[in-house]
Every structure is written in C-alpha cells, then in structure tokens.
Amino acid sequence: MAETATATVSSQAALGHEAGHDPHATRTGISNTKLAMWLFLASDCLLFGALISTFLIYEGRLPAGEIGKEIFDIPFTSVSSFVLLMSSLTMVLAVAAAHRGDARNTRLWLAATATLGSVFIGGQIYEFTVFYREGLGFTTSIFSSAFYTLTGFHGAHVTGGIVMLVSLIVLSLRGKLPMEKAETVEIVGLYWHFVDVVWIVIFAVVYLVP
Amino acid sequence: MAVTERTTLELPAAIAEPEPLGVFARPRAKRGWRAWVTTVDHKKIGIMYGAASLFFFLIGGIEALIIRSQLAVPNNDLISADAYNQLFTMHAVTMVFLFVMPLAAAFANYLIPLQIGARDVAFPRLNALSFWIFLAGGIFLNTSWFLGGGADCGWFCYVPNSTVTFSPSHGVDFFAIGLLITGTASLVSAINLAVTVLNMRAPGMTLMRMPVFTWMAFITQMLLVFAMPVITVALILLFFDRRFGTNFFDVSEGADPLLWQHLFWIFGHPEVYIIILPAFGVISEIIPTFSRKPLFGYNFMVFAGAAIGFMGWGVWAHHMFASGMGPLSVAAFSVSTMFIAVPTGIKIFNWLATLWGGRIRFTVPMMYAVAAVAMFTIGGLSGVSHSIAPADTQQTDTYYIVAHFHYVIFGGAVLSLFGALYFWWPKAFGYRLSEKLGKWNFWLTLIGFNLTFGPMHVLGLQGMSRRTWTYDRGIGFDGWNLVATVGAFVLALGVLLFLVNVAVSTARRKSQPPVGHDPWDARSLEWMVASPPPEYNFDPIPHVRARDDFWYRKYGEDEFGRAVRIAATDDVVQPGGDRHVHLPAPSYWPLVIALGMPIIGYGLIFNLWLVVPGLLLVVAGMYGWSIEPPDEPEHTGPAHQEAADQPDGPGDSGGAGDESGAAEVSSASGEEAPVG
Numbered sequence: 001m002a003e004t005a006t007a008t009v010s011s012q013a014a015l016g017h018e019a020g021h022d023p024h025a026t027r028t029g030i031s032n033t034k035l036a037m038w039l040f041l042a043s044d045c046l047l048f049g050a051l052i053s054t055f056l057i058y059e060g061r062l063p064a065g066e067i068g069k070e071i072f073d074i075p076f077t078s079v080s081s082f083v084l085l086m087s088s089l090t091m092v093l094a095v096a097a098a099h100r101g102d103a104r105n106t107r108l109w110l111a112a113t114a115t116l117g118s119v120f121i122g123g124q125i126y127e128f129t130v131f132y133r134e135g136l137g138f139t140t141s142i143f144s145s146a147f148y149t150l151t152g153f154h155g156a157h158v159t160g161g162i163v164m165l166v167s168l169i170v171l172s173l174r175g176k177l178p179m180e181k182a183e184t185v186e187i188v189g190l191y192w193h194f195v196d197v198v199w200i201v202i203f204a205v206v207y208l209v210p
Numbered sequence: 211m212a213v214t215e216r217t218t219l220e221l222p223a224a225i226a227e228p229e230p231l232g233v234f235a236r237p238r239a240k241r242g243w244r245a246w247v248t249t250v251d252h253k254k255i256g257i258m259y260g261a262a263s264l265f266f267f268l269i270g271g272i273e274a275l276i277i278r279s280q281l282a283v284p285n286n287d288l289i290s291a292d293a294y295n296q297l298f299t300m301h302a303v304t305m306v307f308l309f310v311m312p313l314a315a316a317f318a319n320y321l322i323p324l325q326i327g328a329r330d331v332a333f334p335r336l337n338a339l340s341f342w343i344f345l346a347g348g349i350f351l352n353t354s355w356f357l358g359g360g361a362d363c364g365w366f367c368y369v370p371n372s373t374v375t376f377s378p379s380h381g382v383d384f385f386a387i388g389l390l391i392t393g394t395a396s397l398v399s400a401i402n403l404a405v406t407v408l409n410m411r412a413p414g415m416t417l418m419r420m421p422v423f424t425w426m427a428f429i430t431q432m433l434l435v436f437a438m439p440v441i442t443v444a445l446i447l448l449f450f451d452r453r454f455g456t457n458f459f460d461v462s463e464g465a466d467p468l469l470w471q472h473l474f475w476i477f478g479h480p481e482v483y484i485i486i487l488p489a490f491g492v493i494s495e496i497i498p499t500f501s502r503k504p505l506f507g508y509n510f511m512v513f514a515g516a517a518i519g520f521m522g523w524g525v526w527a528h529h530m531f532a533s534g535m536g537p538l539s540v541a542a543f544s545v546s547t548m549f550i551a552v553p554t555g556i557k558i559f560n561w562l563a564t565l566w567g568g569r570i571r572f573t574v575p576m577m578y579a580v581a582a583v584a585m586f587t588i589g590g591l592s593g594v595s596h597s598i599a600p601a602d603t604q605q606t607d608t609y610y611i612v613a614h615f616h617y618v619i620f621g622g623a624v625l626s627l628f629g630a631l632y633f634w635w636p637k638a639f640g641y642r643l644s645e646k647l648g649k650w651n652f653w654l655t656l657i658g659f660n661l662t663f664g665p666m667h668v669l670g671l672q673g674m675s676r677r678t679w680t681y682d683r684g685i686g687f688d689g690w691n692l693v694a695t696v697g698a699f700v701l702a703l704g705v706l707l708f709l710v711n712v713a714v715s716t717a718r719r720k721s722q723p724p725v726g727h728d729p730w731d732a733r734s735l736e737w738m739v740a741s742p743p744p745e746y747n748f749d750p751i752p753h754v755r756a757r758d759d760f761w762y763r764k765y766g767e768d769e770f771g772r773a774v775r776i777a778a779t780d781d782v783v784q785p786g787g788d789r790h791v792h793l794p795a796p797s798y799w800p801l802v803i804a805l806g807m808p809i810i811g812y813g814l815i816f817n818l819w820l821v822v823p824g825l826l827l828v829v830a831g832m833y834g835w836s837i838e839p840p841d842e843p844e845h846t847g848p849a850h851q852e853a854a855d856q857p858d859g860p861g862d863s864g865g866a867g868d869e870s871g872a873a874e875v876s877s878a879s880g881e882e883a884p885v886g
C-alpha cells in the first residue's frame with residue numbers, strides 16, 4: 001500500500017519532492033503540515049497588517065513636544081536588519097542541506113540562522129534600552145506604544161523562530177531529522193522567511209519613511 | 211520497497227520513545243469519561259463541541275430572560291442598571307462566541323471528514339486542542355460573574371466605554387482575555403479544518419463535488435483564518451491600555467476611538483458570515499434531501515458562498531455610518547453593503563427552486579430549514595434597509611437593529627442549526643429524536659421567536675434605543691415590550707422542549723427500531739456509513755464519481771429525469787467492518803495545554819505571578835505533545851498485521867504540532883491491491 005501512495009506521489013507533478021519523502025499523498029500535493037503553516041502565515045499577515053496600520057495611524061498624531069522618530073538610529077537598525085536578512089540566506093542553505101541529507105551542514109546552517117536571529121534580537125533589546133533611557137517608554141505616548149507593540153510582536157515572532165531552529169538542531173543531534181523529514185526544516189524555513197519579509201515592511205514603514 | 215523504508219523509519223521512533231511517566235502514561239481508555247477527555251476522534255470532539263455550546267446556550271438564554279423580564283413593564287427595577295449592562299453584554303458574547311460559532315464548529319467537526327470521505331481531520335490532536343481551549347475560554351469568560359462582574363460594554367466593547375476609566379471592574383479584562391483564548395481555539399480549528407478539506411478528500415471528491423455544507427464550512431474556516439488576528443490585535447491593544455497603561459484609545463493623548471471600531475468590525479463583519487455560512491450549508495443539505503431533488507444551482511450556491519466570503523470583507527464600515535467617517539466612505543460602504551445582498555438572494559432563490567416541484571416531506575429538520583430561509587429573508591431585508599446610510603443613522607442603536615440581527619442570527623443560523631441537530635442526530639447517536647416533540651419544539655420556538663423579535667422592529671422605529679435599561683410609562687413602549695417578553699418565555703419553553711425531546715428520545719431509544727445507515731434517504735457520503743459511524747469512518751474509503759455520489763448509487767433517472775431506484779440502500783451502504791484501521795492515539799496533552807491558558811488569563815488580570823504556573827502548564831503540554839508519537843506503537847496481533855503495512859504508521863513526527871495521523875486517506879482506499 002505504501003507503494004500505491006508512493007506511486008501517487010510520483011505521478012503528481014505538483015509534489016515535486018525528492019524520492020523517499022513523506023509518502024502521504026494529499027489532494028493538493030502539499031503536505032498537511034506545510035499547508036497548515038501557509039494558512040498560519042496568511043493569518044499572521046493580518047496580525048501584522050493590523051499592527052502596522054495602528055502604527056501608521058498613530059505616528060502622525062503625536063502631540064507636539066513628544067519624542068518621535070528623530071530618536072531612531074537608522075544606521076544601527078540597518079545593520080541589524082541586514083543581519084536578519086542574511087539569516088534568510090543561511091536558512092535557505094540549511095533547507096538545501098537538509099534536502100541533500102547532509103545532517104552536519106544542516107545543523108551548521110540552522111545554528112548560523114539562529115545566531116543571526118539572536119544577534120537581531122540582541123540589537124532590538126539594545127535599541128529598546130537606549131530609547132527607554134532617552135525617555136521613550138512603552139506608555140510614554142501613542143507613538144511609543146504603537147512602536148513597541150509592533151516591533152515587540154515582531155521580536156516575539158523572531159524569538160519563537162529561534163526556539164524552532166534550536167529544536168530542529170536538537171532533533172538533528174538526536175538523529176531524528178533524517179532526509180525524509182527535510183520538510184520540517186523547510187516548514188520552519190517558511191516561517192523564518194515570513195518573519196524576515198515582515199521585518200522589511202516594518203523597517204521601511206517605521207524607520208525609513210519620514 | 212517503500213514498506214521497508216517506512217519500517218526502518220518507524221522502528222527507531224517506536225523503540226526510542228520512552229513511555230511518558232506517571233499520571234500521563236499514554237491514555238488507553240476506550241470508554242467512559244477518560245475516553246472522552248483524551249479523544250482525538252473528530253466525531254467525539256464534534257459531539258463535545260455541540261454539548262458545550264448548548265450548555266452555553268442555556269446560560270445565554272437565562273441572561274436573555276432576565277433582560278426581557280427587566281423590560282417587561284415600564285419603570286421596572288428588577289435588576290440594577292449596572293447588572294443590566296453586564297447581562298446584555300454577556301448575553302451577546304455568550305451567544306455569538308460560545309453558542310452559535312461552536313455549534314457550527316460542532317457540525318463542521320463532525321461532518322467534514324464524513325462528507326469528504328476521510329478517516330479524520332488533518333490534525334486530530336490539534337482538533338482536540340481547539341475544543342479544550344474553547345471550553346476553557348468559555349468557562350473563563352463566565353467565571354467573571356463570580357470575580358467582580360461581567361463585561362459591561364456591549365459585545366463590541368466600544369472604547370472609551372471599555373477603558374478602565376469608564377469600566378473599572380475586571381469584566382472587560384475577562385472579555386479581552388476570554389476572547390483571545392476562544393479566538394486561539396477558532397484559529398487552530400480553522401487551519402485544521404481548512405487543511406482537511408483541501409488535502410484529505412477521498413479519491414474523486416473534487417472541490418466541485420463536495421457537499422455544500424462542507425463548502426460553506428470551508429469558506430467559514432478561511433474567514434476565521436483572516437478575521438481572528440484582527441480581533442486579536444484589537445483585544446491586545448485594549449488590554450494593554452487597561453492593565454499596562456498604554457494610550458491606544460486615550461483621546462487626550464491623540465488616540466482615535468475609531469481605530470477600535472475599525473479593527474473590531476474588520477473582524478466583526480466577516481464574523482457575521484462566519485455565523486451564517488455554516489447555516490446556509492445546513493439548509494443546502496436538508497432541503498434537497500427532503501425535496502428528493504438535487505440542490506438547484508449547485509455551482510451558483512458555491513460561488514455565491516465564496517462571493518459572500520470575499521465581499522464580507524468590504525462592508526465592515528456599514529456598522530459605523532453614525533461614527534462620522536465622512537461622506538465618501540459612507541457612500542462606498544453603503545453601495546458595497548447593498549451588493550452583498552445579491553449572492554445571498556441567489557442562495558434564497560436556489561433553495562426555493564430546489565423545493566419547486568420536489569416531493570417534499572415536512573419532517574422536523576425540513577420545517578426548521580424552511581423556517582430558517584423565511585426568517586433569514588426577513589432579517590436580510592431589514593439588513594438592506596440598514597445599508598441606506600440616512601435610514602441607518604435613524605435606526606442604528608435602536609431596537610430595529612436588535613430585531614434585525616436576531617432575525618439573521620436566531621432566525622437564520624440558530625433555526626437551521628436546530629434543524630441540523632434533528633437531521634444528523636440519528637447519524638451521531640443511532641436513534642431519532644421524537645418527531646412529535648420535535649414539532650412542538652419547532653412551533654413553540656418559531657412562534658416565540660417571532661413574538662419576541664417581531665415587535666422590536668416597531669419598538670425600534672418608535673425610537674426605543676438599544677441597551678435601554680428601563681423606560682417611562684406612556685411613551686408607547688409598554689405594549690410591544692410586554693409582547694416581546696411573553697414571546698421570550700414562549701421561545702425559552704420551545705428551546706427547553708428540545709432538551710425534553712433529547713431526554714425522552716434517549717430513554718426510549720432501546721424500544722425503537724434501529725435507524726440504519728440512511729434514515730432520511732439522504733444524499734451525501736456520511737449516510738453511507740453506520741449510525742453512529744465507526745471510529746475509522748470509512749472502510750474502504752469510497753471512490754466518488756459524482757456530486758451527491760451516495761444518492762446516485764441508490765437512484766438513477768428515467769427519461770423524464772425522475773429519480774428511479776436502481777439499488778437497495780442496504781446494498782450501497784458500508785456494512786459494519788471489523789477491519790483494523792490504524793488510528794491516531796488519544797492524548798492528554800491538548801487538555802494540559804488548554805488548562806494552562808485560563809490560568810495565564812487569571813494571572814494577567816489578578817496577579818502576574820500566576821502567569822508562571824499557567825505558562826509552565828502550556829510549555830509542559832507542548833513538550834509532552836511533541837515527544838508523544840501521535841500513534842500508539844502497534845501491539846501486534848494477527849488482526850493487526852494489515853494495519854502495520856499501512857503507510858500511516860506510528861508517528862515519527864518530531865516537531866510540535868506535526869502530526870501525520872489520519873493522512874492515510876488514499877492508502878486505505880482499497881483501489882489498488884494491498885502490499886503483501
């Protein structure tokens with residue numbers, strides 16, 4: 001019966017996965033877990049959409065005399081944004097290694113991705129601390145609340161991604177991430193790229209647009 | 211070859227997984243309450259969803275009766291104005307989030323896999339998780355009554371009424387956290403069911419052959435996927451304002467209360483369709499069955515449903531015509547709101563055309579379905595009258611609105627869901643509800659409903675404003691209010707008769723002849739399996755060759771297009787099989803995670819330290835979940851040999867939430883010769 005399923009898999013051009021991949025044939029050719037991740041990310045788009053809208057509405061309503069965007073250190077944030085974007089590259093390399101069945105390089109690139117993500121989070125914590133010292137607290141103004149809420153939610157997402165990456169590394173070390181399960185790496189990769197793409201939008205909208 | 215591969219894959223998992231310790235040894239109970247609390251079977255979860263939602267219906271109903279009693283006579287002071295505020299808020303929140311949505315979810319859970327020919331949903335343990343989170347959230351919300359009072363801001367909790375300045379009790383905090391918890395449940399369930407529909411259909415079950423109920427439930431799940439995060443953001447901002455001192459809704463800081471309204475209604479208007487679309491699906495199943503005709507205009511029904519799903523996003527601001535958005539927005543939303551009546555009208559005419567010339571049997575489900583169409587039409591028409599902005603500015607926040615949405619939600623959704631209860635009860639439990647009591651139940655409900663909400667149109671047009679605590683004698687409100695209150699009690703009696711019917715029919719079930727697979731001579735796949743269905747649903751998975759496949763296995767057509775029986779029902783249904791089908795194992799972890807969430811909620815409201823044990827429970831639950839294989843390793847016996855060959859095998863999934871259970875749809879289809 002597994003042969004049947006495998007046959008279905010190979011007959012479906014849509015699947016296009018390597019041989020030996022999860023033999024469960026689904027009607028869309030996309031595995032359940034991956035489809036669920038796509039739906040979750042679709043849902044998350046609306047979450048960030050609502051948060052970004054809130055920020056955009058409120059940044060223009062800042063009462064006179066309150067601290068606003070002039071506090072941002074754009075070169076610093078650009079560097080940490082660049083670090084986060086590079087983590088997408090290492091994530092791609094991790095997925096590629098996982099598909100090749102190269103466990104060592106998978107772990108290596110996963111660790112690199114997690115490290116770059118952590119550097120970004122570290123940068124965010126540093127940035128928040130500096131802003132706080134300069135008088136921009138969470139409850140200072142609607143601008144600061146909207147800013148911290150939006151970037152904080154993004155930071156929480158990155159942190160969640162780092163937890164996933166570390167879990168993958170642990171799984172791999174225990175030998176529970178064989179080539180057949182490369183898709184798990186791919187699914188975490190989807191999440192990671194999504195979080196990166198969202199950051200590009202946030203960085204552009206929050207920091208760069210005057 | 212593939213088998214060998216699988217085996218090598220599974221064995222390490224089966225051996226390496228230690229048996230979790232102590233109280234959380236793998237649950238094995240097949241019967242009794244343990245089997246229910248650990249189940250991952252979509253049918254049991256569906257039944258639990260139904261029972262829980264009916265329980266909340268009673269709570270919401272009691273709240274409604276108190277409200278109506280307060281309004282029965284002028285200058286009444288049965289309850290205080292403050293209690294009244296809490297009652298109408300909690301009544302609405304309970305009915306919308308804890309009754310109608312979960313009751314529809316009950317049917318979606320129960321029916322979707324059966325209607326598409328699947329063994330289970332895509333993620334059985336996530337399914338259990340969503341039920342338990344919903345229940346935890348519902349109980350959490352209602353405990354607010356004992357911990358300082360319920361929310362008192364109306365179900366849309368407009369700021370600044372809901373800010374800590376104007377609502378200092380913890381009611382709104384319970385509202386925010388409670389809806390966040392139940393929203394999580396909705397999102398989890400929506401992703402799960404949408405994946406199920408997209409991925410788990412039986413061979414031949416193309417999208418355009420799916421029963422309309424499954425279609426409408428699928429559109430509903432997609433609406434939930436996109437609507438839930440928006441209300442999540444709104445509630446989080448509100449909660450930050452209330453407990454952490456931010457200023458998202460503080461006008462003196464430059465904030466804008468319209469933000470809340472926009473966020474709420476961008477969720478809230480799709481929510482209206484989240485409530486009504488499953489009901490449309492139910493009507494589309496019941497009317498063809500009891501007219502003995504195929505659903506008229508299937509394609510139109512599906513596309514109209516999809517159109518409603520899309521257009522539901524473009525009309526949210528019609529809830530805010532009185533908010534001062536500016537003439538251009540008002541005109542745009544006025545027009546878009548009128549347009550959304552078009553697909554809805556298509557559906558109503560298609561139902562009528564299905565009835566036309568049919569051989570109609572007026573069973574209780576059919577009576578409910580037809581009544582729902584009629585009542586929904588009334589509600590829909592008063593809805594169109596709200597789309598005209600100048601009229602709406604007069605009607606808004608009057609009892610006319612109250613009448614409108616009760617005709618839509620109770621008249622459209624609840625009546626058809628009651629029809630669904632009568633229709634699918636024999637499938638779920640193996641015995642029928644009494645038709646005689648059902649007719650009493652139906653007529654009392656319908657008459658009581660119209661007595662209650664019909665007069666509210668008049669009251670609204672006379673100027674009685676919504677959420678009025680009491681009113682003076684002699685301003686023209688007395689008579690109709692008394693009628694409405696009497697109607698409410700008739701309605702309550704009608705609803706109680708449903709419970710009586712359940713009790714009586716359950717007591718009598720032993721003396722009734724068994725209902726068999728197909729008591730209504732119905733059309734879709736769920737009637738092909740035994741009543742109640744076996745745990746594995748189908749054996750083998752059916753191959754679908756047509757829309758209404760089950761019907762066309764029983765009936766052909768003569769030269770005039772009339773149905774002619776070509777096969778006895780007993781020959782086309784699936785006989786009770788004893789084949790061992792490998793199913794995902796029960797689990798405690800969904801319950802553990804769900805238990806943690808209200809504890810976090812209480813912590814956020816009362817004492818942040820309480821968040822810690824709640825978080826620990828959630829994390830422990832997730833950890834236990836992720837190391838627990840979704841399937842019990844096979845305890846081999848001769849009967850299990852075949853199952854071991856199936857490619858679904860014990861779980862080798864590692865990551866949290868990664869489940870492979872029940873993905874074996876095509877594998878067990880029986881089309882190809884089994885290996886070995």
